[in-house]
Amino acid sequence: MDVLVFGAGSLGSLVGGLLARAGHDVTLVGRDPHVAAIRGAGLHVGGEFDFTVHPTARTTAPEHADIAVVTVKAFDTETAARALEGVPDVTLSLGNGMGNEATLAEHLDTVLAGTCTYGALRPEPGVVHCTGVGEVVLGPRDGGESEAADRVGRAFADAMVTTVADDMPRRLWEKLAVNAGINAPTALARVENGALVEGPGNEVARAAGREVAALARAEGVDLPDEAAVDAVVRVAEATAANHSSMLQDVAAERRTEVDAITGYVADLAPERGVETPVNATLASLLRAWERERGLR
Numbered sequence: 001m002d003v004l005v006f007g008a009g010s011l012g013s014l015v016g017g018l019l020a021r022a023g024h025d026v027t028l029v030g031r032d033p034h035v036a037a038i039r040g041a042g043l044h045v046g047g048e049f050d051f052t053v054h055p056t057a058r059t060t061a062p063e064h065a066d067i068a069v070v071t072v073k074a075f076d077t078e079t080a081a082r083a084l085e086g087v088p089d090v091t092l093s094l095g096n097g098m099g100n101e102a103t104l105a106e107h108l109d110t111v112l113a114g115t116c117t118y119g120a121l122r123p124e125p126g127v128v129h130c131t132g133v134g135e136v137v138l139g140p141r142d143g144g145e146s147e148a149a150d151r152v153g154r155a156f157a158d159a160m161v162t163t164v165a166d167d168m169p170r171r172l173w174e175k176l177a178v179n180a181g182i183n184a185p186t187a188l189a190r191v192e193n194g195a196l197v198e199g200p201g202n203e204v205a206r207a208a209g210r211e212v213a214a215l216a217r218a219e220g221v222d223l224p225d226e227a228a229v230d231a232v233v234r235v236a237e238a239t240a241a242n243h244s245s246m247l248q249d250v251a252a253e254r255r256t257e258v259d260a261i262t263g264y265v266a267d268l269a270p271e272r273g274v275e276t277p278v279n280a281t282l283a284s285l286l287r288a289w290e291r292e293r294g295l296r
């Protein structure tokens, strides 16, 4: 399969590297110096793996791809969608946050929803480290089954732990609960994910997750409070030593994905008559930090 990874940063490079190792014809679209390094010595995948592949690497999208995997940060999704118009037969969104698939679908046909719990970071240009083997879950963004999802699932199954699911709306909301429960609290408290498993941070994480579950149900998605809270605690335990992506962004003084995660919850809830005081407070504090740093 011709696979285009659009947004070849940490996660995109890991996904692209694993797909290339599995024999797919991979094109990574990212930015220099990472792209230049890959075009030179190739892409080294370290951490949980140890191999080097030589995918095509460029800074603009090619004319065509069988599959486009979008791995940009949520705030770059609209730009990515415009850049991909007319290129892929099928598009898979793997970024965190809610709304990415809808944005892509405004510009592209056949958009699949996806979640990814593999961990990735880039220590230097041309190198990506897998910091944890997880799972890619993908399927039609409105739920159900499709030939396109089965086709992409088969391509991914050669390279990564992959599940094709018929309940992606529920899975996207459960991932949103996880990210709302973990990312903002760890970013603001400057703590690793495991600090939320017990003690004062645990109730904030649980409350944030419960609020997301209530909003999911208001949107017609059956996500019980207990399922959302269990997912938050389970992932915090499983990634206890991790610095969440939002903590990494705050530590690096980079723009965060608050508007697609905690801010998405806080902004939508009033329109649905749902009270989300914890997410509203966390979103306001993060947005105040971004504003003070000139990031919004």
Ligand SMILES: NC(=O)C1=CN([C@@H]2O[C@H](COP(=O)(O)OP(=O)(O)OC[C@H]3O[C@@H](n4cnc5c(N)ncnc54)[C@H](OP(=O)(O)O)[C@@H]3O)[C@@H](O)[C@H]2O)C=CC1
Pocket: 006, 007, 008, 009, 010, 011, 012, 029, 030, 031, 059, 071, 072, 073, 074, 076, 079, 080, 083, 094, 095, 096, 097, 116, 117, 118, 119, 120, 121, 245, 257
């Ligand atoms: N890293 C991880 O372990 C995981 C990440 N995720 C999610 O995946 C998404 C990506 O995360 P991550 O990989 O860490 O982020 P990165 O910032 O490392 O990767 C995104 C990359 O896309 C590039 N990019 C953005 N727009 C364009 C464009 N128009 N053309 C070319 N390149 C572009 C960025 O370049 P530049 O920075 O120069 O703009 C950046 O290199 C996020 O939503 C994150 O929450 C989910 C699970 C795990």
Ligand SMILES: CC(C)(CO)C(=O)C(=O)O
Pocket: 096, 178, 179, 182, 183, 193, 235, 239, 242, 243, 244, 245, 246
């Ligand atoms: C699951 C979790 C919270 C792991 O850190 C994540 O997706 C992130 O950091 O963005």
